[in-house]
Amino acid sequence: MFIDTVTTPDLTWQQEALCAQTGADFFFPEPGSSVREAKRICGLCPIRSACLEYALDNDERFGVWGGLSEKERLALRRTAH
Numbered sequence: 001m002f003i004d005t006v007t008t009p010d011l012t013w014q015q016e017a018l019c020a021q022t023g024a025d026f027f028f029p030e031p032g033s034s035v036r037e038a039k040r041i042c043g044l045c046p047i048r049s050a051c052l053e054y055a056l057d058n059d060e061r062f063g064v065w066g067g068l069s070e071k072e073r074l075a076l077r078r079t080a081h
Contacts, residue, residue, distance in 0.1 A: 009054070018045040028063040035064050042067035 014020055018041050019027050026038040042048050042064060052066020056077065061070055068076065 009058070011054075013047050013050045013054075016047050017051060018042075019051075024063075026064075035069050038064040039067050039069075 019038075022041055026035075026041060029035060029038070042051070045051070045067075048066050050066075052068060052073075054060070055065030055068075055073060060073070063070070065073065
């Protein structure tokens, strides 16, 4: 009998994230809306790199993660390959 286990990622870093204290509206804006405020907040966040790493590892396709928009993360993935 084979049992496939899925490891749950460690998300404790999210407790320190500035976005957790701000609200999701900035980070998941309506299409065509500005992400400038989200990027400003990300720029001040002490765990920005952990957030970006999580988004890239988990193929997050929506919102601002680690200071990058969906399009910016896609471009980063393409250049990495």
